[in-house]
Amino acid sequence: MTETRGFGAVFFPLGVLATFSIIVIAPLAAACWPEEGSLWNALPTLIGSGSTWKLMGSSLIIATGASLGATLLGAPAGHALRYVSPRVRGILLAGLFIPMAAPAHVMAVAWIELVGHGGLLASWIEIPFYNRAGVIFVLSCVYFPIPLFATLAASRRIPPALEEAARLHTGWIRAFLGVTVPLAATSTLAGGICVLLLTLLSFSIPSLFQVPVYTSEIYERFSATHDAAGAAAAGLCLLAFVSLIATIAVRRLRRHMGQLQHTPACMEPRQASRGAICLASTYCLALWAFTTMLPLLAVAVRALPPAACVAAWRTARGEIMCSLAVSVSVATGGIVLAFLLARIRGGMLPLLSAAAFCVSGPVLGVGLIRFWNHDGLRGMVYDGLAILVVAGMARHLVFPHLGLSIASSQLPACLEEAAAVHGVSKWRRTLCVVLPLLAPTLVLWWSLLFMLAWGELDASVLVAPPGWTPVSVRLFSLMHYGPSSMVAALSLVSTLFALGGAGGGFLAYRLLRRQVYG
């Protein structure tokens, strides 16, 4: 469609695309094409090697186990939360979100401090953690909020009349199992598959537990033997595998997703017996205590006396400040870029953002090194804090990119059209109509991106320049010498910062949402 277009309308998308290319596409391309021909030589060797399949099998076993574990823990809580009063629900949701808000490696440290060798409960119960079962257990406890939120979102869309119609003929257990659970099952399954994909790409927890998986092999290939081509080939195989699972899942699940699409978002069940409410609250509280409070309490006890925390703060102040600067920059830069990308609506761009995440952190790290480690301007970026910002943005941009694209597409088109027909220019429409309406979503994604950037380890561990070490990398290095009060104190401080960012962002979201939508 030819329109009378101004200078800005033509060059603005080009500028956004150029920025996206430098941050996401260039390192991705550099990772996937390390040297002419070398990737294609490495690929057959990799596929022909027995250890590749063994490691992929190990990753798949861990991912399947963690996905099942997280779904079994999270889905009942998702259903249970529907029957809890809205005020208590908000508090419980915030509490149950903590395992995901805290950096994954910190939760691993917390579990080791609780039931690992020399842990708080080691004299009563010592679990041999350094194996696949240990990794599956910790990953399940970290990622169960995903199926929980997916189930809760779906179950709140079920019209109460559907359950009531079933209650006319049967008891509440059969009504729940026959109507509520099947209607929410697709969403629960989607949450479980998300966990499967995330754990397949997980590097830090298996690495801390010294369990060889596919992603740790990629990291080893580059850090130990500088085999960039081998790492890239392994990364491409992982990307292909993850894409295959995601494509099959989307195609299979899409068919069933429509059944609750046209119902309002929030439907409270009309009546729940006191017993049901009590059971639901007890389960959620028990889950919160077990997966969140117990391990974090172990870290807090290990970090005692308070002087140890002060000492940890003094020792690692530089790392904490570095993480803070990087996280704020990643969150701010990422949100601006994601918003602009959502405005220009490039069809393939979200897929490229997803590819940068799915190729795994270590491979993206290799790509960042290959693209930025040169003389001149690129060298200046590579030698400073900026490379950590670029790494965080490249790795996690997919989440705000997809989130804001969806939020943007769900804004009623007539709101912008109403401004257009009254002579308001595109710039003012974006600034005065779209931006304020998306402000709550932007703040929410800012805090989530801050949280992800704070815990970012997989790519940062390869690119962190001398003198600029984030807390996550420092903790990862310290953990190789085993648990200590310093590790516990740093973990505690790190968790507090991550929760502070996430909590502050969520409160700002609630406030803005009330202001904008009343």
Added chain:
Amino acid sequence: MGDSLLAVEVEGLAKSFGPKRILHEVRFSVPAGKLMAITGPSGSGKTTLLRAVAGLEPIDAGHIHIGGRSVSRPGFRVPPEKRGIAMTFQEGALWPHMTAEKHLRFVLRAHRLSVPETETRIRHVLEVVDLADRGTARPHELSGGEQQRLGIARALCVDAPLLLMDEPFAHLDEARTVRILTEIKERVCAGRSTVLLATHNETLLDADLVSRMGNACGNES
């Protein structure tokens, strides 16, 4: 804009959404300073026609001229903000983060009016639509009828040469409808505006021209 000049001219307009043909061979012309009612049953394409004239929908065939200037033809479309129009939307399209006064101020600022004139117009238009005491209310604080009147106020405040109105009186009582219609007709009689008004009910309108759209996607004038 003189009376002899056509304010809107639509020739051979066609529009489909996928396989569904919404408009086919639509043709009409409206002289400047006239009120034309577009009537027809639900689904006959009234809203799509107004959206095409506003530049919110690309067209498949034909052409649209506004004030003698070609603004839409297949493969070419002048953006809505450059057509010199104002419009009321069937669904309201009110901005949830703005108060009633801010709605009008935001639109008037785009037309580069001075601050005193902006404030005068806001007061006048809010009085016309009977919302003078609701200026600081936001859309969710207004009733359905008040929301509809705010949408009308937003369209009236800019004094656009072409005013497009999509079912503007659906939720209004007769007294208010008559009062707003009087204001609109005064503008039309003074030659300040040309109005295209889509409605189910033409009895109240006393329009200069009536275009009836049938289910067969065509029209008769």
